[in-house]
Amino acid sequence: MIELVGVRKSFGKLEVLKDITLGVAKGSVVALIGPSGSGKSTLLRSINLLTVPDQGFIRVGEQALDFTGGHRLPGDRELAAFRARTGMVFQNFNLFPHMSVEENVMSGPVTVLRMPKAEARLLAHGLLAKVGLADKAAAQPDKLSGGQRQRVAIARALAMKPEVMLFDEATSALDPELVGEVLAVIRSLAAEGMTMLLVTHEMAFARDVADRVVFMRDGCVVEEGPARQMIEAPSQPATRAFLSHFH
Numbered sequence: 001m002i003e004l005v006g007v008r009k010s011f012g013k014l015e016v017l018k019d020i021t022l023g024v025a026k027g028s029v030v031a032l033i034g035p036s037g038s039g040k041s042t043l044l045r046s047i048n049l050l051t052v053p054d055q056g057f058i059r060v061g062e063q064a065l066d067f068t069g070g071h072r073l074p075g076d077r078e079l080a081a082f083r084a085r086t087g088m089v090f091q092n093f094n095l096f097p098h099m100s101v102e103e104n105v106m107s108g109p110v111t112v113l114r115m116p117k118a119e120a121r122l123l124a125h126g127l128l129a130k131v132g133l134a135d136k137a138a139a140q141p142d143k144l145s146g147g148q149r150q151r152v153a154i155a156r157a158l159a160m161k162p163e164v165m166l167f168d169e170a171t172s173a174l175d176p177e178l179v180g181e182v183l184a185v186i187r188s189l190a191a192e193g194m195t196m197l198l199v200t201h202e203m204a205f206a207r208d209v210a211d212r213v214v215f216m217r218d219g220c221v222v223e224e225g226p227a228r229q230m231i232e233a234p235s236q237p238a239t240r241a242f243l244s245h246f247h
């Protein structure tokens with residue numbers, strides 16, 4: 001469902017992604033782990049083109065973009081169509097503060113997909129029920145806990161009916177007691193067969209929910225493999241050293 005081949009990205013002289021090749025099978029969950037600064041966010045952002053790669057090939061579902069050899073940049077419509085294939089959830093929620101919870105979830109379908117408001121409201125209520133927030137539709141985001149806000153952000157991303165979901169440290173900004181409710185929602189999406197690539201520092205969650213784990217360091221994929229093996233018995237010393245911080 002997601003395929004990256006030879007993806008490179010530099011910021012000035014700093015090469016942040018060095019020839020990344022990676023695949024995520026349809027219906028599978030891949031956890032991306034690694035030290036701060038290793039390029040995990042840049043990799044995720046490249047998949048929905050918040051960051052435009054310098055080199056490489058990226059496919060999501062049926063649509064591929066090729067940046068190799070100074071390939072032309074895609075046009076706006078092509079970019080928009082490509083972005084719409086992925087839903088992204090960030091560390092800091094990024095809800096629209098002046099909109100109610102329901103309006104946050106409706107806004108993408110109404111403005112981007114031109115969905116009638118009544119239909120978008122129904123969709124929003126269904127998704128809010130799914131993330132356990134059916135009773136918060138009329139609330140303003142600032143009245144919610146961090147865990148509730150993050151669940152709204154997930155519902156909002158799902159409202160665009162993405163083929164894949166990308167999570168960038170979705171629980172890192174949460175108080176410890178609120179982490180579980182967000183992980184539970186991600187777990188339920190996995191059980192429904194949603195294709196997901198998630199950056200996380202929750203190693204037990206990665207082991208239990210992901211199919212595969214990818215370890216990145218210094219802009220490179222150092223090692224990848226089945227989740228349990230990667231978390232419990234990685235073969236590379238660098239992966240072992242990184243994981244030792246979590247025990």
Ligand code: ADP
Nearest residue numbers: 011014016034035036037038039040041042043
């Ligand atoms: P991670 O998510 O693994 O912590 P990032 O992808 O956020 O890593 O960052 C990798 C490196 O790229 C870091 O050194 C970071 O400072 C740098 N970087 C990320 N985004 C930018 C940017 N827009 N401009 C310049 N440097 C950036």
Ligand code: MG
Nearest residue numbers: 040041042168
């Ligand atoms: Mg990051």
